[in-house]
Amino acid sequence: MTQTPQTSLAELAEFGASIRAALTTLSGSEQVRAALFADPDPRTWAVLAGQLELPGLLLAEEHGGSGLTTVEAAVAFEEAGRALVPGPLFATAALAVPLLVALGDAGALARYGPPIASGELTATVALAESDGRWSPDAVTCRAEPEGGGWALTGGKELVVDGATAGLLLVVARSAEGELGVFAVEPDAAGLERTALVTLDLTRRMARLTLDGVPATRVGGDASGAVAAASDVARLLLAAEQVGGAQRCLDMVVEYAGQRIQFARPIGSFQAIKQRLADALVQIESARSAVHAAARSTGRDLARDSRVAALLATEAYTFISAQNIQLHGGIGFTWEHDAHLYFKRARAGAQLLGGPGDHVAALADVLDTEID
Template identity: 40%
Template sequence: MHFAFTPEQEQFRDAVRRFLRDRSPPAEVRRLMDDERGHDPGVWRQMCQELGLGALHVPEGRGGQGFSVTELGIAFEEMGRALLCAPYLSSVLATTAIAEACGADEAEQIVSGIAVGEQLAALALTEANGRWDAGGVELIADGDRLSGSKTHVIDGHVAYLLIVAARALGSTGEEGISLYLVAADAPGITRRSLTTLDPTRKLARIDFANVEARCISSDAAPALRRTLDIACVAVACELVGVAEALLESAVDYAKLRMQFGRAVGSFQAIKHKCADLLLEVELAKSAARYAAEAATEGDPDLPALASLAKATASDAAMRAARECIQIHGGIGFTWDNDTHLWFKRAKSGEALFGTPAWHRERLMQCWEV
């Protein structure tokens, strides 16, 4: 497996970083935290139309840009570093599920509008049981009618299209799982935003009361498994970006903060903290980028590698958040200091698509340890 980025990929990273430096400074992040939508529609359209980030990894024949999961990982790493508030993860979930579950023509018809920023889409998968796998679906599909509830739907409060996982009556496990396409304003749908720890990523609860829907896949479990793997890789890359931003912030502050007449960064304890944290961040970066390459190359070990990356990056981001707050001292946990924003993104990312403990268990199952 070729692990180094190509010059074109590095140019892509630079372009995304420059764009986010201008569009997602801390002041803008704080503004969007208090915005009901949670994002700037104009910036979102620019991301899709000028940078081509919409459906970046989806094949062109299915309505996407035709790049790989490697480029997707690069984008997410930069978005984590900039703490971007945008419906990007929700779009990736929706377009991945559609591309994996539908035929080429139908996928192109649905994805093309999402790719250019004309439509917002969200994957409605998780329910009250908190499971992210297809076997956890409990919402019932009676013919073309859906009844039940979905929760923790990323950007579900603003999505125009909902991709809903539902179960046939009488089915169990991963059998009988289908995907349905539903307009968010369809009769019988009730949506409400959820109050969460991380205000930079909006979640919603969606209730379905005998809602009419169109089935786009009657055997959706394999597509949802692949979607979960891609989602884990994406969030792992984002958490690497979060950890890098926190590490840089800690090091910069350690050079400035004076104690006993010298910068605290000159003390051995702080040096060791930063050095150990750098090692953990680099290990997480390697795991995340390796998983992205595995997804690009169709490696059959992707489920294991995605779980390894997600668990490792979650741990690194949370440790970076804790150490950054401590190195900042008393100011580190104040509202005016930006460290808590990355801490909250790290914590929410840790919980998304399975905790580190869940992913370590999945890793052992994949490799039959």
């Protein structure tokens, strides 16, 4: 897709439809379930990167990417959320790439950008620590100068695809208290990567233990870059949640039209209609918030991404639960896909900050704007 100053709604719809068509075969129920306990099919990643060019959407063309904006990326991630895409897409394209772009280190972009865009290199960001909070203020991992580079000591928790990523961007703090981002190779000495068993098996998590791990610093003081990249990641997660919520609604609406009770489809009952109408309102509100945030920058994005995260989390958690309830007994079985979306919704609700974190951040933003 070629970027234009303002991509039209028709072009965005066509872009989303092309991704959905590809994911229908690449990330159907059978493929998602196969990836729960085994590595995702590498052929899927080859198509996502080689044909759809999703890892490099936000990378500039001179760094091997498509040079698109968060508007197009939000459309892509909504479709990825609808299909519950397993594998390194979120870690690479929603976490690592925005951070590399925000840091603006020309050398790092030239080195890592092309292989990331082509799918040759996957990457992730290690920020959260023992309390699981996605907050730069909570970072205690130490970075100390050593020779011509740096050595990292500490621990990281809930690192998305941390056990398999080919590049780890670790957020650590120097002795002077300055926040920095450090590139760590997966086979670096002193690095231990432990895969975690978590609620959402479609999104792999890992614990990193770093004991004097050699690293290369990317950029300078990273406080602003980490905050800016987190805003983009939060927006793309919200877009993904909207896609998952829409898929849950589609599933339950279809079932409500087929399931007969008292000689009538259950979708004809007022109680069912009301729940589904409530879900639709929540999803459309969240989608509107995502679209607004996708067109925001700077401080506006910091605010709007939080709003989008709040609304998308609320919509996804609500409709994923209703999807199970309204399917009745079959909805509670392992064989039905409803639980996969339910678990993704619950895990995603805390991944980059919970509702309480978003409300507190919004309060700070509004307090600053009023002053």
